[in-house]
Amino acid sequence: MTLGDELERGRRCADRWRSRRGLEQRLHDGPALRLSALSLRVGLLRSGQRDSAWEQGLDEVADEIGAALQELREVAAAIYPPLLDEAGLGPALRELVSASGACARIDAVATRCGTAAEGAAYFATAACLAQAGGGDMTVRVRVDGGDLVLTLEGVDPALRDVVLDEAGPLGGSVTVADSTNQTTTITGRFPCV
């Protein structure tokens, strides 16, 4: 590994901690703050006259609860999507594509590969989808020799590092079909531990 590679790896590691810190920030600024404000609001309603303004106040409380729940869902999905655990990588990736309106085909086997490999492959794909912009991408998931094999077709070769960030810590590997092309095929192997 060259010094440049090592610096790059260090920078990406710092990014991961920053994103973890960001999740805490989202919890604090979103649902925590909203629920604190709500407890004050409910206290106020308790002492108020039961008129039309009181009714309207209750409706607003219900709306705020809905907003707090939605923020909690979003943070939960950024930690570990519930559908990934319940239904596997294929359904979770299809849900991600349909919810985000991304342009991608998902072709995944139903075999389960464990929390770590599935989580790493999911977040690698999610990061690539987020960075891919408008391009047409095909995502394949297979299982081969104890590894979850993730193939991303039609992606920028620079996304290799994004996949390696997730596959590397599990002892996996990443190969790029042709790094001179504008788009290529990236294959990540994630050991099913």
Added chain:
Amino acid sequence: MRVAVAEDGALFRQGLVMLLEAAGHEVVACEAGGDPLVAQLSRIPADVALLDIRMPPEPDGGLVTAEKLRAAHPDMGLLFLSHYAESHYLMRILEIGTEGIGYRLKEKVGSVEVLSDTLTRIAAGEIVIEPELAKRLVERPRSDKRDLVATLSERERDVLKLMAEGRSNNGIASTLYVSGKAVEKHVANIFDKLGLQADTSANHRRVLAVLQYLRSQRGDG
């Protein structure tokens, strides 16, 4: 209305029972999991069963419970309540049935009016889907969303309407007095005209086609 509840979260279960009773419904059974509810409902009649998706038997007990209830009591309405609105579960729910069935977010049935309206529609045989989810499913990104249903021929629209009523290809064939092969051809044309790609399963495409039809009937979107 006689309702039955299965939900493993004790707090939400209690809240739901209180809300149902406040809305004037009779809670005939209330359990923390699917299997005891199925056992109860073999003895006690109910109009609608409210089911959490993620409850015992794990991992998604609501779905297996619904399958058992639909087989044993085809007229009983089923309402799934979940913390998440996922198209994956909607597909599985619509495979269980497309009549007298619903899927809503837990917090969205938090008022007497909405809860009662949802239950009444399900008891009347309707499909009730969390609006945000139905919208997400029929909105195809970056495509011309002019009313695709309008591009169907009259016969194709008849077929789609029967699909929306939950009929199989054979059922459609006998209703329209045509061969099964002819129905298959119409269904393939419908998928094609609605732009439903061949890389999704036949069931999935059938449901998406139905959703587009339902949306066109409602005249929104």
